[in-house]
Amino acid sequence: MPLVKNGAIVADDFVAIADDAELPAGGAVLISATRFLADAEALATRNAPLGVIWPNNRDVAELAPWLDRLSLIALVFPTFRDGRAHSQARRLREIEGFRGELRATGQILRDQFTFLLRNGFDAFAVAKESDAHAFSEATHRYTEFYQPTGDGHLSALQRRRKRHTAAAT
Amino acid sequence: MYAYDDIDRTLVNERVAEFRDQVQRRLSGELTEDEFKVLRLMNGVYLQLHAYMFRVAIPYGTLSSPQLRKLAHVARKYDRGYGHFTTRQNIQFNWIALADLPDALADLAEVGIHAMQTSGNCTRNVTADQWGGVAPDEVEDPRVWAEILRQHTSLHPEFSFLPRKFKFAITAADHDRAAIKVHDIGLRLRKNDSGETGFEVLVGGGLGRSPFIGKTIKSFVPGRDILSYVEAILRVYNQYGRRDNIYKARIKILVHELGIEKFAAEVEQAWRPIAEGPLTLDDEMIADIRSRFIYPAYEKLPAMPDELRKAAHDARFEAWRKNSVAPHREPGYAIVTLSLKPVGGPPGDATADQMDAIADLADKYSFGEIRVGHEQNLALPHVAKRDLPALWTALDAIGVATPNVNLVSDIIACPGLDYCSLANARSIPIAQELTRRFSNHETANLIGRLHVNISGCINACGHHHVGHIGILGVEKNGEEFYQITIGGRADEDARVGDLIGPAVPYAEVADVIEDIVEAYLALREKPEELFVDTVKRLGVEPFKERVYATR
Numbered sequence: 001m002p003l004v005k006n007g008a009i010v011a012d013d014f015v016a017i018a019d020d021a022e023l024p025a026g027g028a029v030l031i032s033a034t035r036f037l038a039d040a041e042a043l044a045t046r047n048a049p050l051g052v053i054w055p056n057n058r059d060v061a062e063l064a065p066w067l068d069r070l071s072l073i074a075l076v077f078p079t080f081r082d083g084r085a086h087s088q089a090r091r092l093r094e095i096e097g098f099r100g101e102l103r104a105t106g107q108i109l110r111d112q113f114t115f116l117l118r119n120g121f122d123a124f125a126v127a128k129e130s131d132a133h134a135f136s137e138a139t140h141r142y143t144e145f146y147q148p149t150g151d152g153h154l155s156a157l158q159r160r161r162k163r164h165t166a167a168a169t
Numbered sequence: 170m171y172a173y174d175d176i177d178r179t180l181v182n183e184r185v186a187e188f189r190d191q192v193q194r195r196l197s198g199e200l201t202e203d204e205f206k207v208l209r210l211m212n213g214v215y216l217q218l219h220a221y222m223f224r225v226a227i228p229y230g231t232l233s234s235p236q237l238r239k240l241a242h243v244a245r246k247y248d249r250g251y252g253h254f255t256t257r258q259n260i261q262f263n264w265i266a267l268a269d270l271p272d273a274l275a276d277l278a279e280v281g282i283h284a285m286q287t288s289g290n291c292t293r294n295v296t297a298d299q300w301g302g303v304a305p306d307e308v309e310d311p312r313v314w315a316e317i318l319r320q321h322t323s324l325h326p327e328f329s330f331l332p333r334k335f336k337f338a339i340t341a342a343d344h345d346r347a348a349i350k351v352h353d354i355g356l357r358l359r360k361n362d363s364g365e366t367g368f369e370v371l372v373g374g375g376l377g378r379s380p381f382i383g384k385t386i387k388s389f390v391p392g393r394d395i396l397s398y399v400e401a402i403l404r405v406y407n408q409y410g411r412r413d414n415i416y417k418a419r420i421k422i423l424v425h426e427l428g429i430e431k432f433a434a435e436v437e438q439a440w441r442p443i444a445e446g447p448l449t450l451d452d453e454m455i456a457d458i459r460s461r462f463i464y465p466a467y468e469k470l471p472a473m474p475d476e477l478r479k480a481a482h483d484a485r486f487e488a489w490r491k492n493s494v495a496p497h498r499e500p501g502y503a504i505v506t507l508s509l510k511p512v513g514g515p516p517g518d519a520t521a522d523q524m525d526a527i528a529d530l531a532d533k534y535s536f537g538e539i540r541v542g543h544e545q546n547l548a549l550p551h552v553a554k555r556d557l558p559a560l561w562t563a564l565d566a567i568g569v570a571t572p573n574v575n576l577v578s579d580i581i582a583c584p585g586l587d588y589c590s591l592a593n594a595r596s597i598p599i600a601q602e603l604t605r606r607f608s609n610h611e612t613a614n615l616i617g618r619l620h621v622n623i624s625g626c627i628n629a630c631g632h633h634h635v636g637h638i639g640i641l642g643v644e645k646n647g648e649e650f651y652q653i654t655i656g657g658r659a660d661e662d663a664r665v666g667d668l669i670g671p672a673v674p675y676a677e678v679a680d681v682i683e684d685i686v687e688a689y690l691a692l693r694e695k696p697e698e699l700f701v702d703t704v705k706r707l708g709v710e711p712f713k714e715r716v717y718a719t720r
Contacts, residue, residue, distance in 0.1 A: 081207055081290070083330025087407045090327055095442045109200075111191065111208055118326035130199065141187055144180040146320040148447035149327075155447070156176045156320060157454045164453060 002132035004124040005101075007139070009132055012125075014051050014072060030074060033058060036066075044069040053105070056084035060091050067098045074125075077106035086119050093120030094150040110138040118149045170233045170538055171316050172461045173281040181278045184285055184324070188212050189271035196268065211291060211329065213259075213284035214270060218590050223248075223262045223270060224287040225277060229297035229315040229339070230258040230541040234528040237539050239280045241524035247273045252524070254509060254517040256543045256581055256632055257336070258296045259287050263588055290418075291329045292322035292403070297339040298346045299542035302464065303550045305498045308358045309366065311341035313459045314395070317450070321396050328403045332410035333418035335403070336375075343661070348543055350374045350383045350663035351635055353420045354399060359389070367391040372402060372432070373424030376629035380665045381421040384429045386436065392455065397448040401440035405432070465536035465551050470501025472554065480558035488610055489561055492572035503554050505535075507547040507569040508579065512608040515597045516582045517545030519569075526567045534560050544620075545581055546574065576613040577621060577686065578604040581632055585625030585642065586649075592625035594642025594649035594675070599623055602679045607686075616686055619700045620658075635659035637701045638685060639666045640678060649675040655685065655712055656704035669713045673720070681716050688715035 002009045014030040017023055023031070028049035036043055036052045043050060044066055051072030054060065063073070073092060075085035085104070092098040103123035104116050110131040116124065117139055126132040148155040154162070173181070191212075195205040206216075213224035225240070232240075240260055244252045247269045248262040255261055265273065274284060287294055295318045302310040318337055322328070328335070340347040341358035349355030355371035367389050374383025390398045402420075411417045424432045480486045495504040507527065509517050519527075527547060531539045534556045535549035542548060547569070552560060564570040573579050580603060583589065585596030600623055607613050622636025626643075633639035639654035650672035657666030673681050686700075692711055693703045704712070 080204075081330055082412060083328070084408055084412075086327045086330065087404050091404075109204060111187075115324075115326035115329060142180070142183050142324075144176050144183070146180070146323050147325055156180075157317075157450070157457070158447070159176065160174070160457045161451070161453050164457065 001125050001127060002129060003103075004126055004132050004135050005122065007136050014049070016053075028071065030072065037062070040066055051101070051103075054088065056082065056088065060088045060096065063092070063098075064096055067092075067096055067100070070098075070100050072101040072103060072123075073098065074103040074105050075121075077104060077108050079107045080109055080112055086115065089116070089119040089121055090149065110134045113138045114142055118145070118147075118151045118153070120150050170231050170463055171228075171312070171458075172463060174461065177281065177320075178278075180324070181281070181283050181285075184212075184283065185271065185274045185278050188274060192267060192271055207289065210289035211286055212274070213287035214267075215288060216590070217263065217588050218586075219588070220264045221267055221270070222588070223265045223273065223284065224255070224259045225262070225282060225284045226287050226294040227258045227260060227282075227541050228295055228319045229301060229312045230299040230543075231301070231312060232539040232541065233280070234531045234537040234539065236280045236282055237524050237528040237531070239277055239282065241521040241528070243273050243276060244521040244524065246276075250522075251518055251520045253515070253584065254519065254541055254545050254547070256545060256583075256630065257294055258299070258541050258543065259294055260541075261584075263584070285323050286329075288334070289329075290331045290333050291335065292325060292331070293334055293336045295319045295322065295337045295339070296347055296352075296543065298342055299540040299548055300346060300495070300504055300550065301341065302462070303497050303502075303504055304342050304346075305496050306343050307341040308360060309341055310459075310462065311339040311347075311358050313455070313462060314356070314358065314368075314392070315339050316458050316462075317396070317455070318399070321399075321448075328407055331403070331407055332412045333415070333420075335406070335420065337399075345659075345661040345663075346542065348632075348635070348659040348663070350661075351376055351380075351632070351659055352383065354402060355383045356395070361389050361391075365391055368395055370398065370402075373421040373429070374663075375419050375421040376632055376634050377419065378416050378627050378629075379422065380629070380634040381425060382663050382665065383421075384424065386429060386433045393450045394444060396450060397443050397446060398436075398440055400443060400448055401436045404439045405435045409435070465538075467499045467502060467551070468553070470499075470553055470555065472500040474501075474555035476555040476558055480561075483558075485565075486558060486561055488614075489565075489570050489572040490557060492576070492614075493570070493574045494557060497551070499551075501554055503552050503557065505549045505552045505557070505560065505564075506542070506574045507549065507564060508571040508574055509546050509569065510573055510579050510604060511568050511571050512578070512604045513601050514604070516580050516600050519547070523567050523569060526563075527569070530560060530563055543581075544575075544579060546579070572610055573604075573613060575618045575620070577607045577616050577619040578613060580604065580621045580623060581636065582623040583625050583630035585623070585631075589625060589630075591628055592642065593627075593644040594625050594651065596623045596625040596631055596640075596642060599640060599642075599651070599675075599678050603682060606679050606683060615696070616690065617696070617699055619686070621682065622657075632659060633657075634665045635663060636666065637699075637704075638682060640682075643672055645672065651675065651678045653678075653681060653685070653716075655709060656701060658701055667709045669709050670717050677720070684716045685712055688712050
């Protein structure tokens with residue numbers, strides 16, 4: 001499953017560790033939410049990058065105290081039809097202020113890349129190789145957006161207002 | 170009507186290009202049917218019994234004459250020469266080929282029409298009072314707000330994969346013509362005590378398997394906050410709406426299970442952090458959208474011109490005028506409803522030739538504008554009263570002047586088993602038979618306002634729950650049976666109808682409806698008491714007795 005970051009296929013620095021496996025002393029690891037919450041205090045002080053796989057049916061507000069200690073949060077799309085993690089991403093980015101890597105995992109197609117980017121994801125564990133290669137094309141398809149999100153694009157309403165202001169001065 | 174600017178045009182064209190790519194990937198096998206299904210649904214493409222069905226959005230029911238001509242063109246070039254207007258201000262084409270769809274969309278995009286989100290588990294076409302901007306009793310034009318919502322909900326990155334479909338409707342008038350109480354979110358435009366424009370927000374209405382009337386979640390949300398507030402509702406729904414059972418996935422079930430107070434508290438909590446954020450509208454933004462609605466330059470014309478006085482001697486004209494012509498906010502003008510319910514015809518269908526002719530009449534008599542209502546009829550919203558006789562002659566010639574608007578033969582019906590793969594029973598032939606039974610205009614007029622709604626299955630696309638008489642097709646041992654309800658309504662006093670008794674077989678439906686109507690005529694206190702009011706006063710029993718005594 002290729003990982004796309006900054007528009008390119010890259011190696012995954014994080015090693016996923018099963019709940020019953022021992023945690024390595026160093027190196028970037030990705031662990032389950034259950035394992036993390038069971039021992040969050042201690043894990044947060046670990047001297048290497050830490051990532052958590054957060055299920056889509058658990059409130060992301062639970063992560064709020066730990067956000068500045070987490071390097072990665074992986075959100076899950078069991079199928080692309082299940083859009084809960086879209087809301088989790090926007091909450092983490094725009095309300096909780098999470099600045100680490102936000103990774104989309106599960107069944108995602110190129111047809112969702114633009115939505116995912118707009119919602120604050122910056123890493124994509126893509127199910128199909130061909131979709132990973134089409135990342136750049138798929139995310140440059142749209143140049144206009146009706147909604148403001150945390151991705152920095154002006155919404156259509158904001159752009160129109162700006163034009164009026166420019167025209168008036 | 171709303172005129173697209175370069176931003177709207179670019180976005181719609183980009184969507185067409187994306188869909189063209191998706192169809193190409195499906196045809197090449199790169200996308201599985203399972204993957205493609207969700208993507209095509211988000212662009213209004215269903216697979217029906219015989220072919221793909223293509224549903225095109227007519228946001229808030231407003232069309233220009235070039236747009237209607239383009240719909241006629243699509244019907245002619247890619248389909249079988251007709252289209253079907255639905256109960257949610259869409260038009261459906263029933264025989265389109267998958268490979269033609271991108272071209273059909275590109276043709277429509279030329280005139281600012283799209284099919285975005287006309288199906289799928291996303292926010293659907295935003296509907297509104299089809300008389301918006303011309304109704305005498307409205308606070309202000311609801312279409313401006315419907316357009317703001319249309320834009321906000323189109324290709325929304327967070328809410329395109331909701332638990333289930335999600336429908337908005339807006340009204341700005343005292344009399345609700347948009348059925349807002351049976352929508353996921355219903356918005357009633359109003360002014361607060363200090364004269365500020367805002368909305369009463371209703372949530373959790375809907376029909377289908379478990380009908381619910383929407384509940385007020387907030388009695389006043391200022392206009393500037395409406396986007397952030399609905400964003401909060403959708404965010405709560407997206408996270409907590411049920412995904413384990415398709416029949417319990419609509420927001421109405423979440424609202425019902427949590428209770429409106431608890432649901433409202435969740436929404437407040439979700440709203441607080443975004444309430445003053447970038448979704449907040451300012452006057453300039455609203456003015457920009459409003460400025461792109463084109464309002465006709467009305468003349469000062471007499472409310473009772475000579476032409477009208479003369480034509481009053483023609484009984485057929487008078488019957489039509491009294492039935493199909495409604496007051497306009499300008500005294501010299503009128504709103505004219507075009508009945509798409511001819512005797513013996515399928516409700517809501519129009520041929521390409523009719524569409525072209527109506528577009529021409531709109532240019533001649535209605536400032537080039539046409540409206541589409543949820544009752545599956547069309548309207549010309551700005552007709553000078555002096556032109557009514559000439560317009561009537563022209564409408565009569567193309568078969569859209571049946572004087573049955575709001576009468577018993579003005580039936581709402583889904584496509585049913587003739588087209589739909591979900592249906593258990595046929596709807597259209599039932600409607601056709603009823604229009605024949607009640608084809609005598611004097612009789613229909615004597616009966617008065619009576620809405621008959623027919624659905625071919627429990628999904629309730631024909632809104633049977635809220636018909637004054639509702640007819641629901643079910644399957645019993647491989648045969649078509651129909652459950653009959655009475656006393657439902659979709660307006661400001663919306664309620665779900667009550668079942669009158671056991672389901673009846675296909676062949677008996679029209680007889681039963683005739684019995685119910687005869688019972689009403691015998692039971693009503695006076696001619697002004699509408700069917701639905703007699704049912705309210707007496708309940709189901711006397712009707713039930715009448716229908717089942719001899720069966």
